[in-house]
Amino acid sequence: MLTPDDITARLDEYLETEFSFIRSDELALLLLVLAPAEQAFVLDWTRRIASTNTEIAHQFARRAPQALAVQEPRVIEAWALHAMDVYDRAGLRPALEVIHDVEQFVQRSHERSAGALFDEVSGVLLHFVHGLAGRPLKLALDDSAWTDSETLFLPALLARLPTVEENFRLYKTLVVMQWAQIHYGTLRAAVGTDFSVWPDPVRALHLFTTLETVRLEACISRELPGLGRELQQIRLRLGAATLPQSWQAVLPQLQSVTACAADSLTLLPKIYDTESPPLPGYQCELNLAAVTACMQARIKREKMLFRVRLAQWLEEQRQMPAVREGAAPRAAAQPVPDTQQPEGQHFELTLNDVPLSPPETLTRLITSIVLDLGEIPDEYLVPAGPGEYDPALFTEQTPDPDAMWQGTYHEIGATYYNEWDHGRQHYRKNWCVMREKDVAPVYDDFIATSLARYSGLVAHLRRSFEAMRDEERMLKRQAWGDGVDIDALVEALADARDGSEMSDRLFTRLHRVERDIAVAFMVDMSGSTRGWVNDAERESLLLLCEALEALGDRYAIYGFSGITRKRCELYRIKRFDEQYGSEVRARISGIRPQDYTRMGFAIRHLTHLLNETEARTRLLITLSDGKPDDYSDYRGVYGIEDTRRALIEARRSGIHPFCITIDEHGAEYLPHMYGPVNYAVVSEVRQLPFRVADIYRRLTT
Amino acid sequence: MAEITPEEHYITDEPYYEAGGSEIEIFEAAWRNRLPLLLKGPTGCGKTRFMEYMAWRLQRPLITVSCHDDLTASDLVGRYLVKGGETVWVDGPLARAVRAGAICYLDEIVEARKDTMVVIHPLADDRRVLPMEKLGTLLQAGPEFCLAVSYNPGYQSVIKDLKQSTRQRFVALEFDYPGAELEARIVATEAGVDVAVAQTLVKFAHMTRNLKGNGLEEGASTRLLVHAGKLIASGVPAVTACASAIAQALTDDPEMLTAINELSASLF
Numbered sequence: 001m002l003t004p005d006d007i008t009a010r011l012d013e014y015l016e017t018e019f020s021f022i023r024s025d026e027l028a029l030l031l032l033v034l035a036p037a038e039q040a041f042v043l044d045w046t047r048r049i050a051s052t053n054t055e056i057a058h059q060f061a062r063r064a065p066q067a068l069a070v071q072e073p074r075v076i077e078a079w080a081l082h083a084m085d086v087y088d089r090a091g092l093r094p095a096l097e098v099i100h101d102v103e104q105f106v107q108r109s110h111e112r113s114a115g116a117l118f119d120e121v122s123g124v125l126l127h128f129v130h131g132l133a134g135r136p137l138k139l140a141l142d143d144s145a146w147t148d149s150e151t152l153f154l155p156a157l158l159a160r161l162p163t164v165e166e167n168f169r170l171y172k173t174l175v176v177m178q179w180a181q182i183h184y185g186t187l188r189a190a191v192g193t194d195f196s197v198w199p200d201p202v203r204a205l206h207l208f209t210t211l212e213t214v215r216l217e218a219c220i221s222r223e224l225p226g227l228g229r230e231l232q233q234i235r236l237r238l239g240a241a242t243l244p245q246s247w248q249a250v251l252p253q254l255q256s257v258t259a260c261a262a263d264s265l266t267l268l269p270k271i272y273d274t275e276s277p278p279l280p281g282y283q284c285e286l287n288l289a290a291v292t293a294c295m296q297a298r299i300k301r302e303k304m305l306f307r308v309r310l311a312q313w314l315e316e317q318r319q320m321p322a323v324r325e326g327a328a329p330r331a332a333a334q335p336v337p338d339t340q341q342p343e344g345q346h347f348e349l350t351l352n353d354v355p356l357s358p359p360e361t362l363t364r365l366i367t368s369i370v371l372d373l374g375e376i377p378d379e380y381l382v383p384a385g386p387g388e389y390d391p392a393l394f395t396e397q398t399p400d401p402d403a404m405w406q407g408t409y410h411e412i413g414a415t416y417y418n419e420w421d422h423g424r425q426h427y428r429k430n431w432c433v434m435r436e437k438d439v440a441p442v443y444d445d446f447i448a449t450s451l452a453r454y455s456g457l458v459a460h461l462r463r464s465f466e467a468m469r470d471e472e473r474m475l476k477r478q479a480w481g482d483g484v485d486i487d488a489l490v491e492a493l494a495d496a497r498d499g500s501e502m503s504d505r506l507f508t509r510l511h512r513v514e515r516d517i518a519v520a521f522m523v524d525m526s527g528s529t530r531g532w533v534n535d536a537e538r539e540s541l542l543l544l545c546e547a548l549e550a551l552g553d554r555y556a557i558y559g560f561s562g563i564t565r566k567r568c569e570l571y572r573i574k575r576f577d578e579q580y581g582s583e584v585r586a587r588i589s590g591i592r593p594q595d596y597t598r599m600g601f602a603i604r605h606l607t608h609l610l611n612e613t614e615a616r617t618r619l620l621i622t623l624s625d626g627k628p629d630d631y632s633d634y635r636g637v638y639g640i641e642d643t644r645r646a647l648i649e650a651r652r653s654g655i656h657p658f659c660i661t662i663d664e665h666g667a668e669y670l671p672h673m674y675g676p677v678n679y680a681v682v683s684e685v686r687q688l689p690f691r692v693a694d695i696y697r698r699l700t701t
Numbered sequence: 702m703a704e705i706t707p708e709e710h711y712i713t714d715e716p717y718y719e720a721g722g723s724e725i726e727i728f729e730a731a732w733r734n735r736l737p738l739l740l741k742g743p744t745g746c747g748k749t750r751f752m753e754y755m756a757w758r759l760q761r762p763l764i765t766v767s768c769h770d771d772l773t774a775s776d777l778v779g780r781y782l783v784k785g786g787e788t789v790w791v792d793g794p795l796a797r798a799v800r801a802g803a804i805c806y807l808d809e810i811v812e813a814r815k816d817t818m819v820v821i822h823p824l825a826d827d828r829r830v831l832p833m834e835k836l837g838t839l840l841q842a843g844p845e846f847c848l849a850v851s852y853n854p855g856y857q858s859v860i861k862d863l864k865q866s867t868r869q870r871f872v873a874l875e876f877d878y879p880g881a882e883l884e885a886r887i888v889a890t891e892a893g894v895d896v897a898v899a900q901t902l903v904k905f906a907h908m909t910r911n912l913k914g915n916g917l918e919e920g921a922s923t924r925l926l927v928h929a930g931k932l933i934a935s936g937v938p939a940v941t942a943c944a945s946a947i948a949q950a951l952t953d954d955p956e957m958l959t960a961i962n963e964l965s966a967s968l969f
Contacts, residue, residue, distance in 0.1 A: 127960030130915045131908040227967035457721040484788055493786055506783050
């Protein structure tokens with residue numbers, strides 16, 4: 001049983017009251033009425049929250065006793081964690097709003113438990129919409145459901161129906177309706193129409209959308225009958241009323257097989273002045289400005305792409321003997337009747353009037369262009385001349401990770417990783433902003449000098465590693481095989497003469513012993529490696545590469561460094577699928593000490609890369625010179641615990657982590673992080689090049 | 702049924718095969734000119750059925766070897782066995798085919814071990830001989846013998862690629878999934894379902910083929926459609942048949958499975 005003084009003392013400690021105006025004795029009185037287990041619960045969470053922010057912890061301690069009276073501890077935990085997540089993401093004020101309003105949190109979590117979350121369903125929905133054909137679409141979050149013709153926007157949470165399952169169906173319906181607006185020409189017709197001629201353009205557009213929704217429902221029911229039935233059910237569940245009389249009259253025209261978006265436009269005057277119909281809950285309104293902008297940009301881009309790709313394709317065809325002999329190749333697009341398509345036809349490229357199947361990039365472009373324009377216009381079929389377009393416009397470009405920091409601060413192109421907060425005993429979500437960068441290759445004499453200096457060792461390593469290679473071993477005394485095992489046969493014949501049973505294991509067989517290993521080397525590139533350590537690291541890597549080339553294991557080398565969680569950087573030295581050659585050697589030579597040693601993100605990212613590589617055994621070997629350490633927060637216990645947690649995650653996914661360090665004190669903390677046997681301390685820096693390859697050999701045999 | 706060896710087995714009933722292009726004429730011409738053939742194409746698009754059809758058409762026995770990663774040259778050529786204290790030579794399937802003037806079809810040739818190429822190369826160019834290393838002899842192929850290999854270029858693995866020295870010995874026939882109408886006819890005939898069901902199945906197959914590269918390695922093959930069709934013909938509800946015969950065969954990823962099942966549910 002805790003006394004008021006005990007509680008006050010603990011709160012003083014957690015909330016650092018001597019530097020604030022918090023009255024811990026008042027708080028202690030609130031906690032005093034709770035049962036001992038509840039007191040411990042609140043105090044524990046106060047401590048955990050305080051490791052993130054003392055003010056949130058203070059507000060939590062103030063409200064938790066009341067909240068505990070009405071809510072289960074499970075809910076309180078979720079509430080506290082949610083507040084800390086909000087703090088990580090958005091700062092103190094929004095986090096305090098969460099803490100202040102436990103009722104609202106409970107209400108929201110109710111919705112969450114019955115509703116479908118975009119984050120949870122988007123994976124399935126994306127596959128689903130890709131399967132439906134047409135242009136590859138993207139999914140994104142917005143307040144309402146609408147599409148700009150490339151991205152389908154959906155709300156973050158749908159809780160309009162009572163169960164998760166039904167809300168997922170509603171999501172699916174929204175996706176299908178948006179897809180149908182693109183696929184069945186609603187957007188194309190809307191963009192080509194001037195709605196401002198109507199007295200109320202907004203109403204006109206809305207009524208057009210409603211007419212289209214009716215038409216699209218009919219289209220979907222014809223083409224995708226299963227979905228059609230689902231639309232009906234959802235409509236009933238959402239409680240839609242029947243359409244007014246004036247609308248009933250236009251239904252047959254909208255629902256006929258030949259109906260198209262133009263019919264909806266013709267019907268618009270008929271129903272403009274009549275009563276507005278009740279809407280089905282899944283109608284997606286049109287945002288004409290956004291659609292027009294998106295479409296125009298795409299039409300321009302795709303015209304260029306099409307003409308460039310067409311020129312490339314024609315050039316390839318010109319090499320073919322059949323075309324080479326005749327006149328210059330002339331491309332044309334011919335409509336071919338196709339009942340599967342909404343327009344009743346698809347387009348086929350012909351070359352000098354002979355239909356040919358174009359490469360997939362062209363086929364995709366044709367699909368997308370026909371969705372926008374309904375045909376392939378003649379001017380598209382003029383192949384782009386050399387230099388007509390800037391190549392930068394049509395070659396894929398990956399954003400330069402360095403350029404991110406020159407403009408205003410943003411996180412485009414980065415990958416996020418969680419980080420373990422020891423104080424909170426929970427993850428900080430998407431905490432580390434990670435980017436992969438290339439090490440700038442340096443072509444100096446480092447490689448030549450090092451190879452000359454260690455020439456004896458290189459030759460020795462190559463020999464000993466070659467001996468470990470997968471070899472064909474001759475297995476003797478096999479039950480079946482390629483050749484006859486004479487020794488076994490002689491023995492067997494002797495046995496037979498002797499009257500005993502003759503063995504059937506009389507054959508030799510070649511058996512391949514396969515080394516199926518993928519290894520990622522994670523090299524410390526922090527500022528502390530400046531000088532010697534850096535030289536020794538580079539030499540070790542060089543020797544290791546020479547040895548691994550003889551061995552044939554798949555390997556990758558990445559350097560890691562960073563300043564703060566916002567700038568975690570992994571330096572590519574060699575990717576798994578890259579050949580070892582002068583470029584990789586020059587990158588090894590170009591390894592330079594950078595900033596600090598934040599380790600968790602590097603382990604998590606390399607774990608991810610290793611898991612994408614097919615191998616029976618996966619190894620993650622760290623070369624390091626000390627404890628994890630980053631500017632400000634990533635010090636001491638916090639850094640070690642996050643690294644440890646990242647290693648546990650790696651191990652759980654089937655990776656064997658190992659650490660080679662030159663830190664003499666490594667034995668004090670490495671067993672806690674890597675486990676008692678998964679590390680090696682090389683006390684003499686100069687020994688590193690000799691030892692690393694050796695350790696690797698011991699590890700993998 | 703009496704036991705017969707593969708080289709004595711002639712296909713007597715015409716196998717069901719619908720030509721997608723001029724592959725039958727090309728095969729016949731290549732066979733007359735004693736050229737080996739390479740069948741390229743995704744899994745389940747009718748390569749093996751085509752071989753059966755050609756064997757029937759040319760009235761040659763068909764010896765099929767499904768290659769696996771432990772298939773060695775001696776598995777193809779032959780080996781010594783010990784019988785009653787004596788060693789006896791036993792021909793492998795390739796040697797039998799050469800002797801019998803049969804069609805030898807090596808399915809998924811890239812899966813076999815590299816040393817098998819050594820015996821295939823001299824057989825696949827104008828020498829047309831099979832070296833029997835263990836016997837120290839050469840086996841000359843007659844005019845009826847035909848070597849055909851298949852290969853799926855969709856794997857995109859460096860290890861599982863055919864070497865130029867191998868592929869440039871063959872006349873290549875490219876196979877792909879048949880056009881929608883033809884595929885529906887094939888599914889209807891093979892599975893015994895009506896044309897409307899077959900058309901819906903084909904539509905579903907196209908949806909899964911749209912997903913190739915977006916999370917699926919391959920879309921549903923014609924063979925899978927026939928499987929699903931057969932289940933439907935036996936009274937299994939269409940959506941269940943698609944889930945068991947197609948979706949589960951394509952992927953293990955739970956999100957992808959849900960999406961594919963949603964797609965089939967939207968069609969039936």
